[in-house]
Amino acid sequence: MKIVTRSFLRYMFRRRGLTVLQFLGIACGVAATVGIVLSAKAALTSFSQAIEFLKGKATHSLERPAGPMDESVLVRLMHDPAVDAFSPVIERGLRLADGETARLLGIDPFLDKNLRPELAHADFPTRTGEGTKDRSSFIFKSNAVLVESQLARRLGVTPGGTIKSAKGSFEVIGVFPNPSGEPIILMDIGHAQALLGLGGRLDRVDLILNDPSGFLSRWEDGYHVQTSLKRRETLAHMLLAFRLNLEALSLLALFVGIFLIYNTAMFAVVSRKKDAGILRSLGAHRSEIIAAFLAEIALLGSAGGMFGGILGYLLSRVLAGEVGGTISNLYLFLQPAPPRWSPWIVVLGTLLGGTAAVLGSLWPLRELICLDPVQALSGRTADRKGGAHARRLAAAGMGLIVLSLILLVISSSRVYAGFAGAFGFLIGASLLTGLALVILNPLIKRTLDRLGGLPGKVAAGNIRFNLGRTSVAVAAFMVALSMSIGLSTMIGSFRRSVERWLERQISGDLYISSMDEMDVPVSFYDELRAMKELEGVDPYRNTLIYYRGTSAYVSAVDASVLQKFTDFAWLKGGRENWDRVKAGEVIISESFSRRFSVKAGDVLTLDAVHGPAKLVVAAVFYDYTSEHGVIMMDRACYLRLFEDPTITSVGIFVDPRHPQRQHILAKVSRRAGDYGLPVFTRDQLHANALKVFDSTFAVTLSMRILAIIVAFFGVAGAILTLFIERQREFGIYRALGFSTLQVAGITLMEGLAMGMLSFLLSLGVGTAMAGILIKVINLRSFNWTIFFYPSWTPYLLAAATALLASVGGSLYPIFKAWRTYPQMQIREE
DSSP states (O other), rough: HHHHHHHHHHHHHTTHHHHHHHHHHHHHHHHHHHHHHHHHHHHHHHHHHHHHHHHHHEEEEEEEEOOOEEEHHHHHHOOTTTTEEEEEEEEEEEBBBSEEEEEEEEEEEHHTTTTTTGGGGBBBSSSHHHHHHHHHHHHTTTTTEEHHHHHHHHHHTTOOOOEETTEEEEEEEEOOTTTTTTOOEEEEEEHHHHHTOOTTTTTTTEEEEOOOHHHHHOOOOSOOEEHHHHHHHHHHHHHHHHHHHHHHHHOOOOHHHHHHHHHHHHHHHHHHHHHHHHHHHHHHHHHHHHHHHHHHHHHHHHHHHHHHHHHHHHHHHHHHHHHHHHHHTTTTTTOOOOOOOHHHHHHHHHHHHHHHHHHTTTTTTHHHHHHHHHHHOOOOOOOOTTHHHHHHHHHHHHHHHHHHHHHHHOOSOOOOHHHHHHHHHHEEEEEHHHHHHHHHHHHHHHHHHHHHHHHHHHHHHHHTHHHHHHHHHHHHHHHHHHHHHHHHHHHHHHHHHHHHHHHHHOOOSEEEEETSSSOHHEEEEEEHTTTTTTEEEEEEEEEEEETTTTEEEEEOOOOHHHHHHOOOBBSSSOHHHHHHHTTTTTTEEEHHHHHHTOOOOOOEEEETTOOOOOEEEEEOOOSOOOOTTTEEEEEHHHHHHHOOOOOOOEEEEETOOOOTTTHHHHHHHHHHHTOOOOEEEEHHHHHHHHHHHHHHHHHHHHHHHHHHHHHHHHHHHHHHHHHHTTTHHHHHHHHHHHHHHHHHHHHHHHHHHHHHHHHHHHHHHHHHHHHIIIIIIIIHHHOOOOOOOSSHHHHHHHHHHHHHHHHHHHHHHHHHHHHHHHHHHHHTO
């Protein structure tokens, strides 16, 4: 047994180039999976730690149904017997001078220490007398702040230093630890109110309650009381669809990697077939050869998995920032810490690579089990059953495709069923590859004959009569190209849909936005309304609410202005829908309609300041603001329900034919600057929105590239397998007069043919995957419609990728063919 195993393992070191190729292929497949898993875990862990840190010991939180609350509520809380401790909080984003965003928390240092005692451990200067002075300056100095320790290190500031931001400069009087690593800046709540223009108002009050039921009975009208656990679950639920899509991307890389592992195992079988025949003829048992083969595959898979685990960790450090940035842009502010190194990462990669390699080798192992020593020693045998086997696999593939399509149709709202149907479709399509090669072989033969003459004909024949080798590599490459086409088409269609939505719905000349740092003063809005030269002024308010126990958004607008100046895309109806909004009804986004199964004509019940309010849904509109859903109402209705005068941003509309148009816009910009408010033109706002969109799909692009790299190694492995198996044939070709260039041309033509076949098959499969992603996956994950906008770009990129990968994958086999002498290849004839 030891002799047989050593014989197999010794081959790995003799053929170092081939071993490295297989090793890298497995490593890339494992790295993609480990990288996305670790980055997603890092983001979700930071999210959980941030929620826990901000929650502290609080058991509940008190908020208004929408918008901030008056601080007079604190007097009532002081006399409530169910309240053991409470702390008022203001929580906003703050843009720093370097472009980074931090979370600004306004707290009362005396009340907050009962809920978040960790904040009392701030590191103040220890010079004699200075500590007390700096602690008191947190209350008495309007620009004094405490900074989270990791943020302080990144900015290079220490106690006594200065931080610059969009809201001015702050003096750092101390630092405090934060296990989540989230950049947080603490300020006295009174100074935060003055800084943000929130005089006398609070975002929420964190509570420690001894009698929750009694407290709820006294505060159920006009307020929203939520347990800390429920608040965490609600926020976590916001990330559910995003997390599911990350998991699907990691499965894609692993799915393509399975093909590669199968190809690696098949290559091992082919390259060891003669050695196995010799060992069998010398008396070795089948079980010994099988055990030696599995040991080789397990060793290669484990080593590749170990290296892949390390690569995956390095990849996760890059992806973690992209994942955190996406979460911050779309959901809630998050700054995930990079994944920490752990030996368990290597263990995970080793187990993943080794297990997948062994499982992927079971089917090729059949060849060794059924190996006849005489056939093994005589050389390659013709694959006479390849066509029949391809037809059986194609029948199974068609059945799987039909089942997947049925699953996609009947499971109208289940995201997991959608993913299962999509992957089932891909597997079914890959099973059709062998039959497709048989059908397309005449076309490939004619094409290669024109390109390369006789070597091209030979290459086409080799592909046809080696379906067991070539179909797997073509299937893997086809899946990678199909996903590239599908994802690119989906992203391109989504981007175009967002562009069209921005053009129709965000059509003002200027937008005065606080970027979550400062509300637009009502006095400034009144000043703008008084400017007769302005055609329209839209005060926009967007805030989170709780509907049916989960999160959604309410937006307040001036319905008259939007009716005149915007062109909303409606599921039914047109501008006349705004008349009903002005009369007190509401409109809802498509995502809200699908998520809560609400349609035009239904009645919504919202928790308002004076109790539940019933509102009629006038219409449904297309919207990409949030997949959690938006309820839009006229500002007069919003003020009546929630008594919240807050304005998030203001849209300015000026008659484009006005002779003083530019002067008017410049005047508005100057007045906004006097209030410290940023101003964006329509084009700037559109560009910023599309920049966020593009950054959102950065992770998807990384996974697509990795999947193609993995498939590239698969093509190279398949060509090497054919070369090793047909070395004797190449020797005969040389002996019959083929030049070295012609033999190399056969290998190149085989690579080109497999790349071309992969691309041709990916045209249909990729387009179908685009349809599944657009009409099924995105619709069920995010509840909004993406309109299909076809483009040649994804197909041209796929064609270029197929060409480059097939030629690149052929280079090493060509090198081997070039250096192998014919007398060595046919010496046993």
